[in-house]
Amino acid sequence: MPVSTKKLKTSGAKLVSRREMAVIVDAHARRVLGVSGKVFISKWKAGKYRTLDSDACPGVIELALLAPLPRRASGRKK
Amino acid sequence: MAGRNEWEAADNFVAYLHETLACITPEKLAFYQQSKKLYKVWFNPAAELTTRSGGRLFLSFTQVLGAGPDPKEPGEFKVSTREYSYRLLERSNIASKEILAYHWHPNDSDLRDPHLHIRCVPRVHFPTSRVCVEDVVCMLIKYYGVRPRMKHSEWTAIIEKNKRAFEKMATWKIRHPL
DSSP: OOOOSOBOTTTOOEEOOHHHHHHHHHHHHHHHTSSOHHHHHHHHHTTTTTTOOTTTSTTHHHHHHHSOOOOOSSTTOO | OOBSSHHHHHHHHHHHHHHHHTTTOOOOOEEEEEETTEEEEEOSSOEEEEBTTSOEEEEEEEEEEEEEEOTTSTTOEEEEEEEEEEEEESSSOTTSOEEEEEEEOTTTSSOOSOEEEETTEEEEEEEOOOOOHHHHHHHHHHHSOBOOSSOHHHHHHHHHHHHHHHHHHOSOSSOOOO
């Protein structure tokens, strides 16, 4: 999905709105796993994708990074 | 890479990423603010790279960024990478199998350390240190024949400058046993 034409002041990065992000995540989920974005998020929260990785399902890590899932304050902490 | 607030710090950080990535692609990153302290940047779609032999490769680049007060500079804010995925693809489809992928995604699976996937050695997670995008760009130019978009002296100066900044700012590079 093409993102809006709004850009950040310094970097020139393309600013994505919340609505656009939901569409992007949905499209990624359908392409990578064949499910909607909402289904992916709900299954992820239920722990169904804990063992999935790039080898078994290419693109799933990007999908998890982009989706609005809970994240720790610091990535290093176990 | 600091800023007067979280947003400005994130924007400044992405400017560094753009400068490095511009060595191999003119594409701009997409930027999403999930919360005041959490940002995501990625190529949407994967960036097309041209090789010296006239071929094409694709880079899927994704980072999750955290922003907060800089403990070393009161009143300033800084950004740090919380997770990343750098994948080299033969096709633009992100669901296609990668040639290689550098991953660090401590929130998303039981494997919490940075690692490398190589297509010809499936199911192995090769442990790595924290990998900066400057090293990935350098590797793509040197070993995968990706054509730089500028003179050798220019791209090497950018990589060197931004890698020095990474080394100075990164809070960790090698994960020590807890």
